[in-house]
Amino acid sequence: MGHTFIPFILVLISxxxxxxxxxxxxxxxxxxxxxRQxxxxIDALLRRHEHNPAKQFELLDPVYRSVLFRVHPKLKMERGKLxxxxxxxxNRLIKSKRSSLWSSVTVFGRGMLTVLMLGIGMASGYVAYTETDLTARFGPVAVESEAMPLLGETYALPSQIASPEELGMALAYHMSRFDETFSIRYIGKTKDFEETMDAAWDWLEANHIYVFRLSxxxxxxxxxxxxxxxxDMKLTYDMTTEEAHQIAARVERIVQEMPIGLNDFEKVKYVNDFVVLNTAYxxxxxxxxxxxxxxxxxxxGVCEGYALTTLLLLEAAGVETRYISGEVxxxxxxxxxxKLDGEWYxxxxxxxxxxxNQPGKVGYDYFLVSDATLRADHTWEEGKYPVTAMANYQ
Incomplete structure (x- = not known):
């Protein structure tokens, strides 16, 4: 049984x-x-007949019957048990002062124990509540972002943030606005929050690499x-909001200037040639x-700029593209x-x-090659990315 069920068991028991x-x-x-009432x-009468058991019984019998009559509607117990x-x-109250005091202590103790168990139950319930994924109860609801669209995509801020994915969405929202300082309230599982943060950044990198790379x-x-x-977050960015919008406009114009009727392979070659011919490392x-x-x-620029530019241009041209981080x-x-013809390259x-830099010269040694070819001088975390075709693109 998982640890998540322990608070619920404590709630049930308590x-x-x-x-x-x-x-x-x-x-x-x-x-x-x-x-006692x-x-x-009849306290004075009981004292007067302290040594007369028969008279005391005569006095106590009406007390017994009166109490039965008064409490039976309240307690709703079986008549015999009551x-x-x-x-x-x-008997405890009239036996002696000690037994009477002990009876009072017993009542007080049970009252305190009831309060204690109620407190334990509430604390366990609180733990169970916070350890449960709030998304399962309420579900994520997104509200429209006020941010300007970044390359045609408007990022939404979840109305509640209770999972690593929603935390990643919140980061994307603020980063797409180039917010330098911002705060996020996370209401999901708070245990191991640093792991939650890592998972949120991983989600952002996998789903919105351009936004991820802005900072x-x-x-x-x-x-x-x-x-x-x-x-509380405090981030620095490599560019400004205005520069991001200039990039979006330039990408749109470059794609519009592509020759009409290019297939996906020709689009990839066009982008490769454009980036190489117009850039010096x-x-x-x-x-x-x-x-x-x-x-x-x-x-x-350098490799990250090359790869992000290639990504933006190919995606704008309708070619499915991924960004890879690795080592050489x-x-x-x-x-x-x-992705071409259903295969990755x-x-x-x-x-x-x-x-x-050699103006006018374009290389193709690393143009649409397979995993096997690229492994000769590149390494990457292969489990994070799609497997390519067995051979280079022909």
């Missing part, structure tokens, strides 16, 4: 005990209160309040070399996967661009 204790407490308290009324309880309680990093802090977490570019802005407006001999590297526009 509330069952609470109910039982409450019933016994109410029963004893009601009977004792009624008896009746005994107080008579037994009233008789036992009456070069930043700071994050979170406060765990027990049932929810407040996350340069880490010291005027704008951030990691962005499509530097590639499209300054004609220079010189360090970290980025390139693309392209690698496309590395950075390595198709001669270094040093």
């Amino acid at each position: 509330f069952t005990l609470t109910y039982w204790l409450y019933r016994t407490f109410i029963r004893q308290w009601t009977i004792q209160r009624a008896l 009746e005994l107080q009324r 008579e037994e309880f009233v008789s036992e309680e009456l 070069r990093g930043g700071e994050s802090q979170y406060r765990d309040h027990g049932g929810y977490v407040d996350l 340069n880490l010291e570019s005027a704008a951030s070399p990691y962005t499509p802005y530097s590639i499209l407006f300054n004609g220079e 001999e010189t360090g970290l590297h980025a390139w693309n996967l392209v 690698h496309l590395d526009t950075t390595w198709n661009d001669p270094v040093p």
Whole structure:
């Protein structure tokens, strides 16, 4: 049985005990209160006939019957059991001061124990509530984003954030707005929140790589309040909102200028040639070399800029494309996967661009190649990405 069920078991046990204790407490308290009221009324007579058992019985019998009559409608017990309880309680109260005091202590103790068990039940219920995925109860509801569309896509902010996916959606929303500081309230499972954050970033990378790559990093802090977490983010970006919109406009124009009637292969070749012919590899570019802005407006950049630009252009042209992060001999590297005729192929526009730059020359050594070919000098986490065709594209 998983740990998630433990709080529910505690809730069930504690509330069952609470109910039982409450019933016994109410029963004893009601009977004792009624008896004390009746005994107080005849206290002087009982003292006067302290050594006359027959007279005391004569005085106590009406008390017994009166209490039975008063409490029976309230307690709704079987007549026989009620008579037994009233008789036992009456005997304790008149037997001695010690037994009377003990009876009062018993009532008080049961009352306190009832409150304690109720508290345990409520605490267990709270734990069970916070440990349960709130999405299963309420379901995610998205509200329309106020952000400007980024490359034609408007990102939505979930009305509640209770899963890594919804946390990733919230990050996408704020990052697409280029928010430098923002806060997110997470109401899902708060245990191991750092793992939840990692999963949210993984989701964002897998589903919105362009947004994921907008930021070069930043700071994050979170406060765990027990049932929810407040996350504070402070991010830096490689480009501005205005530059992002300029990129979108430039991508649209480049795609519109493609020759009419190109098939998918021809579109891929067109984009490969366009990026290579209009870009020089340069880490010291005027704008951030990691962005499509530097590639499209300054004609220079590094592998991340090449791969993101290739991604944006091919997606705008209707060709299914992925962005890959991996490594080569010189360090970290980025390139693309392209889907043609139902098969995936690698496309590395950075390595198709001669270094040093040779204007007018385009390489094709890394144009639509298979996993087997690319493994010669590239490595990547293969389980994260689609498997390519067995051979290079022919």
